[in-house]
Amino acid sequence: MLKLNHKNLEVWKRSIKLISEIYSITENFPKKEMFGLSNQMRRASISIASNIAEGASRKSCLERRRFYEIARSSAVELDTQLEIALMLNYISKIELDKIEEDFIQLFKMLSGLIKATINLIH
Numbered sequence: 867m868l869k870l871n872h873k874n875l876e877v878w879k880r881s882i883k884l885i886s887e888i889y890s891i892t893e894n895f896p897k898k899e900m901f902g903l904s905n906q907m908r909r910a911s912i913s914i915a916s917n918i919a920e921g922a923s924r925k926s927c928l929e930r931r932r933f934y935e936i937a938r939s940s941a942v943e944l945d946t947q948l949e950i951a952l953m954l955n956y957i958s959k960i961e962l963d964k965i966e967e968d969f970i971q972l973f974k975m976l977s978g979l980i981k982a983t984i985n986l987i988h
Contacts, residue, residue: 872922877975881915913940
């Protein structure tokens with residue numbers, strides 16, 4: 867494994883933890899959802915961490931900001947998918963509550979990264 871700077875970012879560490887939580891949650895989804903909602907949620911969670919990593923590796927502030935924005939957009943996508951899973955009774959409110967605070971913090975941290983990057987540009 868490479869020892870890269872993004873691995874020191876708290877936001878990246880939280881995004882990796884979120885992936886594990888999403889995989890755990892979707893493990894109990896109906897088998898018919900294996901290639902549907904379950905797959906979409908897993909891909910969105912992976913996209914968050916992947917785009918944080920890719921953004922952190924970019925030299926240009928504009929490029930960095932763009933990847934952080936994509937990561938945040940994936941978080942918004944995952945939020946919608948969690949709401950759908952709750953509506954379809956694939957997850958319980960208790961399961962959702964377990965990850966909610968960490969998810970909110972992750973979103974705030976992504977927004978902070980974007981704002982900090984914008985400030986470097988101007």
